[in-house]
Amino acid sequence: xxxxxxxxxxxxxxxxVYDCLKTNLRxxxxxxxxxxxxxxxxDCIVLPGGFxxxxxxxxxxxxxxxxxxxxxxEFAQKGGLVLGICNGFQILCEAGLLPxxxxxxxxxxxxxxxxxxxxxxxxxxxxxxxxxxxxxxxxIKHGEGCYYADPxxxxxxxxxxxxxxxxxxxxxxxxxxxxxxGSLDHIAGVCNEGRNVFGLMPHPEDAGExxxxxxxxxxxxxSVIEACDKRGKRAWLD
Amino acid sequence: MRVKIFVYLKDxxxxxxxxxxxxxxxALGYKEVxxxxxxxxxxxxxxxPSRQAxxxxxxxxxxxxxxxxxxxxxxxxxx
Numbered sequence: 143x144x145x146x147x148x149x150x151x152x153x154x155x156x157x158x159v160y161d162c163l164k165t166n167l168r169x170x171x172x173x174x175x176x177x178x179x180x181x182x183x184x185d186c187i188v189l190p191g192g193f194x195x196x197x198x199x200x201x202x203x204x205x206x207x208x209x210x211x212x213x214x215x216e217f218a219q220k221g222g223l224v225l226g227i228c229n230g231f232q233i234l235c236e237a238g239l240l241p242x243x244x245x246x247x248x249x250x251x252x253x254x255x256x257x258x259x260x261x262x263x264x265x266x267x268x269x270x271x272x273x274x275x276x277x278x279x280x281x282i283k284h285g286e287g288c289y290y291a292d293p294x295x296x297x298x299x300x301x302x303x304x305x306x307x308x309x310x311x312x313x314x315x316x317x318x319x320x321x322x323x324g325s326l327d328h329i330a331g332v333c334n335e336g337r338n339v340f341g342l343m344p345h346p347e348d349a350g351e352x353x354x355x356x357x358x359x360x361x362x363x364x365s366v367i368e369a370c371d372k373r374g375k376r377a378w379l380d
Numbered sequence: 381m382r383v384k385i386f387v388y389l390k391d392x393x394x395x396x397x398x399x400x401x402x403x404x405x406x407a408l409g410y411k412e413v414x415x416x417x418x419x420x421x422x423x424x425x426x427x428x429p430s431r432q433a434x435x436x437x438x439x440x441x442x443x444x445x446x447x448x449x450x451x452x453x454x455x456x457x458x459x
Contacts, residue, residue, distance in 0.1 A: 200448055207445070236448065243450040250396045290393060290451060324394065 143185040143370040145171040148214070148230075150205045155191035155227065155347065162350035167363055176205070180213025185370050186223040187214055189230025191283070191345060201244060201286045202232035211237060223267055223366060224339045228284055231331070231341030240334055240341045241299065242291035248324025252285035256355065257322055259307040259330050259344060260314050266333055267369030268340040268362055269306055277314055278307070278358040280344035282322060287343040289325035289332075299332060307331040307342055381426055381434050385456040387447045388419030422446060431458055 145163055149156045156173060163169040174180070174187070194205035205211070211233075218224045218239050226234040234240040247253060261269055261276045272278075291299065299305050308328040311320040316328040323343070331342025346359030389395050395417050402416040424441075428434035438456055447454040 199446070203445060203448065235450070243448055245393065245451060246396055248394060248396050250400055288394065292392075292450070324396075 143170070143367065144183060145169055145186050145188060146174045146180075146182075146184045147171060147188045147190055148174045148176060148210060149190075150176045150192070150194035150208060150233075152194040152196055153190050153192035153229065155229075155345065158345070159188050159190045159227070159347040162347040162359070163363060166350045166360065167367065169363075169367070174210060176208040176210050178210055180210055180217060184217070184222070186225060186366050187217060189214075189224070189226040189233050190347075191228030191230060194229055194233065197229075197286070200236065202229060202234075202236040205229075205233045206237040215239065218334075218336075218339050221336065221338050223370075225268060225362075225366070226339075226341035227345055227347065228282075228287075228343055231343055232286065234339060234341045239339050240332055241295050241304070242289055242326075242329075242332065244286050244343070245288045245290050246286050247284070247288050247322070252283070253287075253322045254281070254283040255322070256281045256349075257330075257344060258310050258312055258314070258320065259342075260310040260316075261306070261361075262308060263303050263306050265303075266306060266337045266340065266365075268333070268365050271365035271368050272361050275314065276361075277310065277312075278346075278349075278361055279356050280346055280349045280359055281355070282344045284323070284343055287323040287325065289323075289327075289329040289343075291326060296327065299329075302335055304332050304335065304337075305329050306333050306340060307344075381428055381431075382459045383424045383426065383434065383438050383456055384459070385422040385424065385438065385442065385446060385454060386419055387422070387442070387452050387454045389417060390451055390453055393451045419452075434458055
């Protein structure tokens with residue numbers, strides 16, 4: 143399978159995603175410049191972390207209008223896999239590919255530390271290699287990660303099981319102290335109704351080898367690899 | 381034509397910046413302050429054949445880019 147990692151002006155984590163995929167998982171990866179039109183046969187597009195367009199106006203507000211995004215939207219509408227990490231998650235919400243919005247951390251502080259996530263659903267191409275209830279330890283590094291959605295949207299997220307990962311403590315329980323940014327319902331990541339677009343605030347690419355403090359991030363990427371291997375069967379829905 | 385646009389958070393959306401400003405005002409002795417919400421102010425200079433045409437375009441700009449409808453509302457004044 144083939145991965146594409148988009149580079150916006152101000153992206154800074156594209157190299158970490160590239161290295162994790164290429165070195166740790168021996169994947170075919172390309173960088174995609176934001177001004178180029180999307181081309182070629184891609185299986186999964188990653189929108190990486192960073193500060194695209196300086197986070198000016200709102201995080202991701204202007205990146206969503208970069209030339210490449212039209213292709214990303216069409217790709218997603220056809221069922222292509224799109225993964226947004228941190229700023230990437232913000233861009234996907236601004237683009238309407240994911241519901242809700244990311245706002246300023248409730249504490250107003252930029253938080254840079256490892257958190258525990260609980261895998262809530264495993265019938266998606268991003269989580270199918272994991273087990274329901276499994277804990278993943280991933281780093282977060284953000285100032286605007288507080289997830290918000292209105293009550294109607296939240297109800298829909300519950301009904302459709304679109305909340306894929308939540309912030310929890312070391313024992314796997316949600317709690318105010320375990321929620322680093324005040325996110326609604328402790329939400330760390332959601333997918334769309336079609337389950338082919340996923341956004342999360344924590345960084346799986348920074349937990350891809352032991353020397354970085356853990357390998358739990360590989361679970362997300364290897365789920366995609368596994369799902370693409372079985373693409374004909376859309377295995378994650380079985 | 382000059383347009384003044386105010387973009388502000390919807391009711392129910394947490395505003396930690398507003399809360400921080402409220403605390404600072406209290407610390408400065410302005411204890412009568414009960415609530416602070418922070419928004420954005422933009423000034424746009426544009427050409428338009430009429431006020432109505434300008435209104436339509438500004439509304440589009442706000443809906444598309446200047447405000448995020450999930451968390452923000454807006455209003456504007458045309459001079």
